[in-house]
Amino acid sequence: MKSLEAVNEFVIKFANVNGTGSASANNLFAKALFRMGLPVSPKNIFPSNIQGLPTWYEVRVSEKGYLGRRGGVDIMLSVNPQSMPQDIKEVEPGGYFIYDNTKPLDLRLIRNDVNIIGLPLTRICNEQYKDPRQRQLFKNVIYVGALAALLDMDFAVITELVGDQFKGKEKLVLPNIHALELGHQYVKANLECPIGIRVRKSDQVGDKILLDGNTALGLGAIYGGATVAAWYPITPSTSVVDAYERYAKRLRIDPGTGKKNYAILQAEDELAAMGMVIGASWNGARAFTATSGPGLSLMSEFLGLAYFAEIPTVLYDVQRAGPSTGMPTRTQQSDVLSAAYASHGDTKQVLLFPATPRECFDFGALSFDLAERLQTPIILMTDLDLGMNDNMSEPLEWDDERKYDRGKVLGAEDLDKLERFGRYLDVDGDGICYRTYPGTHPDKGAFFTRGTSRDEYAIYTERGEEYEKNMHRLMAKWETIKQHVPAPETVRCEQATDAAVLYYGTSEESSREALDYLAEEGIHLNAMRVRAFPFSDEVEAFLHEHERVFVIEQNRDAQLRTLLMAEFELGPDKLKSVLCFDGTPISARNIRKQILMQMPGHNVTPLRRERIVGGTGQGENRA
Amino acid sequence: MSYQVPKFRHPELPVNELGYTRADYEGAISTLCAGCGHDSISGSIVRACHELSIEPHKIAKLSGIGCSSKAPTYFLGKSHGFNSVHGRMPSVATGAAMANRDLLYLGVSGDGDTASIGMGQFTHAIRRNLNMVYIVMNNGCYGLTKGQDSATADEGSASKKGDPNPFGAIDLPGLALQLGATFVARSFSGDKGQLVPLIKAGMTHRGFALIDVVSPCVTFNNNDASTKSYEFVREHAEATGTVDFVPMREEITTSYEPGHSQEVTMHDGSVLHLHKLAEDLDPFDRASAMLALERHRAAGSILTGLIYMDKDSRDLHEVLDTSRRPLNGLGEEDLCPGNKVLQNINHSLR
Numbered sequence: 001m002k003s004l005e006a007v008n009e010f011v012i013k014f015a016n017v018n019g020t021g022s023a024s025a026n027n028l029f030a031k032a033l034f035r036m037g038l039p040v041s042p043k044n045i046f047p048s049n050i051q052g053l054p055t056w057y058e059v060r061v062s063e064k065g066y067l068g069r070r071g072g073v074d075i076m077l078s079v080n081p082q083s084m085p086q087d088i089k090e091v092e093p094g095g096y097f098i099y100d101n102t103k104p105l106d107l108r109l110i111r112n113d114v115n116i117i118g119l120p121l122t123r124i125c126n127e128q129y130k131d132p133r134q135r136q137l138f139k140n141v142i143y144v145g146a147l148a149a150l151l152d153m154d155f156a157v158i159t160e161l162v163g164d165q166f167k168g169k170e171k172l173v174l175p176n177i178h179a180l181e182l183g184h185q186y187v188k189a190n191l192e193c194p195i196g197i198r199v200r201k202s203d204q205v206g207d208k209i210l211l212d213g214n215t216a217l218g219l220g221a222i223y224g225g226a227t228v229a230a231w232y233p234i235t236p237s238t239s240v241v242d243a244y245e246r247y248a249k250r251l252r253i254d255p256g257t258g259k260k261n262y263a264i265l266q267a268e269d270e271l272a273a274m275g276m277v278i279g280a281s282w283n284g285a286r287a288f289t290a291t292s293g294p295g296l297s298l299m300s301e302f303l304g305l306a307y308f309a310e311i312p313t314v315l316y317d318v319q320r321a322g323p324s325t326g327m328p329t330r331t332q333q334s335d336v337l338s339a340a341y342a343s344h345g346d347t348k349q350v351l352l353f354p355a356t357p358r359e360c361f362d363f364g365a366l367s368f369d370l371a372e373r374l375q376t377p378i379i380l381m382t383d384l385d386l387g388m389n390d391n392m393s394e395p396l397e398w399d400d401e402r403k404y405d406r407g408k409v410l411g412a413e414d415l416d417k418l419e420r421f422g423r424y425l426d427v428d429g430d431g432i433c434y435r436t437y438p439g440t441h442p443d444k445g446a447f448f449t450r451g452t453s454r455d456e457y458a459i460y461t462e463r464g465e466e467y468e469k470n471m472h473r474l475m476a477k478w479e480t481i482k483q484h485v486p487a488p489e490t491v492r493c494e495q496a497t498d499a500a501v502l503y504y505g506t507s508e509e510s511s512r513e514a515l516d517y518l519a520e521e522g523i524h525l526n527a528m529r530v531r532a533f534p535f536s537d538e539v540e541a542f543l544h545e546h547e548r549v550f551v552i553e554q555n556r557d558a559q560l561r562t563l564l565m566a567e568f569e570l571g572p573d574k575l576k577s578v579l580c581f582d583g584t585p586i587s588a589r590n591i592r593k594q595i596l597m598q599m600p601g602h603n604v605t606p607l608r609r610e611r612i613v614g615g616t617g618q619g620e621n622r623a
Numbered sequence: 624m625s626y627q628v629p630k631f632r633h634p635e636l637p638v639n640e641l642g643y644t645r646a647d648y649e650g651a652i653s654t655l656c657a658g659c660g661h662d663s664i665s666g667s668i669v670r671a672c673h674e675l676s677i678e679p680h681k682i683a684k685l686s687g688i689g690c691s692s693k694a695p696t697y698f699l700g701k702s703h704g705f706n707s708v709h710g711r712m713p714s715v716a717t718g719a720a721m722a723n724r725d726l727l728y729l730g731v732s733g734d735g736d737t738a739s740i741g742m743g744q745f746t747h748a749i750r751r752n753l754n755m756v757y758i759v760m761n762n763g764c765y766g767l768t769k770g771q772d773s774a775t776a777d778e779g780s781a782s783k784k785g786d787p788n789p790f791g792a793i794d795l796p797g798l799a800l801q802l803g804a805t806f807v808a809r810s811f812s813g814d815k816g817q818l819v820p821l822i823k824a825g826m827t828h829r830g831f832a833l834i835d836v837v838s839p840c841v842t843f844n845n846n847d848a849s850t851k852s853y854e855f856v857r858e859h860a861e862a863t864g865t866v867d868f869v870p871m872r873e874e875i876t877t878s879y880e881p882g883h884s885q886e887v888t889m890h891d892g893s894v895l896h897l898h899k900l901a902e903d904l905d906p907f908d909r910a911s912a913m914l915a916l917e918r919h920r921a922a923g924s925i926l927t928g929l930i931y932m933d934k935d936s937r938d939l940h941e942v943l944d945t946s947r948r949p950l951n952g953l954g955e956e957d958l959c960p961g962n963k964v965l966q967n968i969n970h971s972l973r
Contacts, residue, residue: 209973227722228950261953277718285722403955442680448705
């Protein structure tokens with residue numbers, strides 16, 4: 001057997017039991033590699049459960065800087081007998097399967113093409129600790145210590161990190177370091193180490209940070225001036241408001257009075273959360289909510305009101321696998337269509353697609369400027385993968401000269417100068433009208449905000465031509481919006497090509513890696529990352545420029561492709577789909593395979609069914 | 624409707640402290656059916672706001688969907704209004720109130736909008752003790768869809784369609800009391816003498832003030848077999864007592880007979896004078912209020928007037944400890960922590 005050999009380029013996966021404290025130990029491992037100067041991309045693959053079900057933690061380590069999922073597992077660290085049969089199958093030939101050998105491995109599971117390494121974790125714990133909870137918790141720390149020896153990690157970095165992580169709880173530091181040493185010493189004394197896969201210090205991290213997208217969004221809302229957060233708890237969006245609250249408690253207390261310059265309302269449901277955001281925004285505060293698919297469905301009626309009555313609204317949608325309850329703790333990009341056309345009647349909603357924590361922060365804050373400038377809902381479409389996993393990211397920056405763009409708002413003096421205020425009068429010809437906040441002027445500017453049709457002066461009307469005129473103006477505004485939303489990013493290959501890929505959000509990193517694989521095989525593709533809906537003219541030009549465009553996304557129905565086809569009236573022969581919807585983040589190997597199968601000259605004509613199977617994680621593990 | 628409210632005003636119309644006449648608190652001409660109870664309630668709102676000398680633009684009026692929720696167009700034309708979606712006015716009002724604590728929030732809803740589709744939001748607005756007046760224009764039926772029974776229609780009551788309602792009624796004041804509401808009143812659209820002071824008291828109360836106003840639907844539910852008809856309500860209403868509202872700075876001139884009489888000083892200094900109080904009700908005791916409601920229900924009468932008030936009510940802003948300055952008035956300098964803080968945060972993430 002030829003063992004896998006690699007330095008600073010590998011995938012390791014931890015198979016744990018939910019609720020046993022494994023996440024923090026696994027996080028310690030990933031962060032230690034990050035501190036050694038290595039780009040890491042940890043992904044928590046967890047069940048909708050508090051305790052007992054299998055959970056996995058996959059860490060991509062790549063000195064080359066690939067941060068997406070690669071596909072395949074080089075090292076499996078398995079401490080969950082429940083999932084062991086599946087876990088050992090996932091290991092690449094020549095890879096490493098590390099397990100707790102306190103109990104012997106089931107002979108039926110043994111693979112001859114995999115290095116099997118036993119660590120007596122339970123035995124060590126039972127000898128060292130009496131308390132059952134300690135036995136459970138320290139088992140995780142012990143295997144991190146063992147890995148440090150097996151992979152030749154810098155042990156000092158890990159111990160220093162433990163010190164940082166338990167700042168304020170110093171008495172926990174020594175026991176954790178002791179546990180690390182137990183694992184480390186066992187390996188040094190009993191096993192051959194390091195193994196073929198190992199790490200060494202690098203300098204590929206620079207000033208980057210390790211941050212989850214939801215925390216970045218919470219910070220974006222703080223910096224963007226949000227004062228009202230209304231929400232209903234739902235995985236995977238909950239940590240957005242948690243982060244907002246955590247930072248607000250630190251950064252938003254009025255220094256003079258000690259009172260809060262913010263209000264957080266845990267609503268009775270998502271309908272109410274959206275109603276509160278609309279009420280607060282109507283009244284001149286910056287407000288937001290965060291939700292996921294089921295919440296988006298419930299908010300639809302209100303989103304139609306905000307679209308039609310033109311009320312600034314900010315919604316962060318952290319997408320998860322649907323439909324219905326779907327897989328609540330797994331990732332997807334499957335709310336695209338329901339968000340883009342949210343609500344009954346003719347509606348079009350503005351979507352933003354961040355791809356990194358830095359973009360979550362930037363777009364999160366930008367959402368408020370856009371919502372108030374454009375007087376319409378801004379739906380920021382992130383997902384569980386970006387939101388709940390630590391992602392290596394550019395550091396956050398804020399320009400202290402920046403002023404909030406509060407949009408077209410008339411004050412008392414402006415109203416005094418007006419003959420007659422028309423809330424829905426298109427004075428500037430850009431489709432965006434002037435608004436006032438309630439309470440601004442004693443005699444002028446008051447009107448009745450409503451979801452019913454009305455004329456330019458906000459007076460109720462059922463006259464068809466007035467209604468049509470307003471609907472046309474909303475389309476004119478849609479054109480204006482294109483100039484305000486983040487522009488797409490294009491990456492052109494050096495060779496001339498008539499084929500391209502188009503992706504958005506968390507598919508970026510894996511797509512980038514897949515394009516590198518394909519380039520090595522002589523297939524060169526241009527790339528565009530779409531960052532907003534409505535699509536700009538640049539997107540249309542890019543599509544027309546290429547014969548064939550692969551739209552890479554993480555849902556079954558090729559939702560962004562559908563949106564592109566609908567908006568640009570394109571046919572299916574131009575736009576091809578590359579899809580992953582098994583609830584895990586799309587991998588580079590998977591993308592490569594799906595593109596290859598659809599390239600002209602590929603000698604196997606794929607059946608549609610096969611292609612979909614190819615899009616699943618099961619297929620991809622053997623890719 | 625193409626009617627315009629005439630602009631001409633009699634030069635000697637009485638003005639309030641702010642120099643406004645009652646006309647300054649009126650709205651567009653009503654498009655509701657002639658004789659609709661809702662129009663009388665609108666009139667009472669106009670009178671209450673005028674007499675309280677509230678600046679019209681410092682009121683925000685909010686509603687849901689239905690005949691009741693159209694009504695805000697017909698009063699307070701100088702106030703901003705928000706006709707939201709069906710049953711969701713409480714959440715919109717909650718957000719609005721969070722954004723600017725200095726306005727007065729007046730919610731207008733109906734029995735369908737509150738007791739059916741909006742029940743969830745109604746109960747939670749009470750639970751949060753949102754600082755608002757919540758008026759239910761309660762006619763026991765769905766007017767705009769031509770007269771279906773609503774959830775507040777009494778069992779056995781029949782609308783114009785003729786079939787007796789087989790289900791029990793949801794009693795909004797009873798429910799509100801049980802949920803911990805801090806101000807609960809019921810009135811009748813035809814009794815302005817009672818309703819106007821109740822609205823004033825509700826507007827001065829700090830917290831959620833529910834005023835359930837029985838308001839007959841002349842078109843679909845004003846027939847003999849209905850328990851929400853003008854005639855039935857007039858015959859069966861029993862007041863808890865008489866409420867007089869004396870604004871701050873105004874001298875109390877009325878003299879009351881000794882006996883069942885109480886004075887309450889509101890947080891802004893105005894005084895609520897309750898007299899001829901029913902012997903079986905202490906409106907400052909929740910249990911007593913609940914018992915009284917139940918007794919009247921059992922006896923087949925409709926208890927009206929101030930049913931319960933918590934004098935020490937704390938509204939949502941106080942509970943959340945938000946800034947005294949309205950949140951919508953804060954700018955970058957108050958809200959944005961700046962790049963230096965952000966760089967420290969970055970540092971903690973390495």
